[in-house]
Amino acid sequence: xxxxxxxxxxxxxxxxxxxxxxxxxxxxxxxxxxxxxxxxxxxxxxxxxxxxxxxxxxxxxxxxxxxxxxxxxxxxxxxxxxxxxxxxxxxxxxxxxxxxxxxxxxxxxxxxxxxxxxxxxxxxxxxxxxxxxxxxxxxxxxxxxxxxxxxxxxxxxx
Numbered sequence: 001x002x003x004x005x006x007x008x009x010x011x012x013x014x015x016x017x018x019x020x021x022x023x024x025x026x027x028x029x030x031x032x033x034x035x036x037x038x039x040x041x042x043x044x045x046x047x048x049x050x051x052x053x054x055x056x057x058x059x060x061x062x063x064x065x066x067x068x069x070x071x072x073x074x075x076x077x078x079x080x081x082x083x084x085x086x087x088x089x090x091x092x093x094x095x096x097x098x099x100x101x102x103x104x105x106x107x108x109x110x111x112x113x114x115x116x117x118x119x120x121x122x123x124x125x126x127x128x129x130x131x132x133x134x135x136x137x138x139x140x141x142x143x144x145x146x147x148x149x150x151x152x153x154x155x156x157x158x
Contacts, residue, residue, distance in 0.1 A: 003026065003029070007156065014054065015132075015156070017149050017152045018153070021145060024058050024060055032052070032054075056071075066140065067137055069136070071132070071135075091143070098147075099124070100121070101122075103120070118137060120138075120141065120143070122135075128155070132153065134146050
């Protein structure tokens with residue numbers, strides 16, 4: 001979906017990064033839906049304040065260079081991702097507590113074992129009540145780059 005299509009499904013302004021490293025561009029995204037096609041996280045669509053989940057995908061011109069995904073929830077989602085607690089580092093995003101993880105091993109399903117690889121993740125809750133998760137398989141992006149992207153996220157304006 002284009003950013004305009006995503007925005008048309010939301011009752012709030014879509015938060016987007018205003019800074020990305022040169023060459024990293026938006027490739028598409030989605031809004032989670034329940035089985036009836038209603039835009040919101042299925043398990044909490046029926047609540048008085050539904051939580052929306054948005055996934056935005058960014059890629060480099062050279063696909064081998066890596067990727068960046070931004071997940072946004074309009075509230076506090078249940079569940080999450082599993083990372084080793086010892087890998088978590090406390091950082092700040094716009095003065096708010098955030099968790100940064102550099103996961104240096106990833107699963108190799110063909111070999112049935114773990115191998116050296118890379119995944120970075122940055123998670124925080126914004127002052128606007130949104131919960132964010134930036135993940136990247138691009139080891140050229142630094143922790144500081146992820147924080148800079150995170151700190152640049154603002155609601156879009158018409």
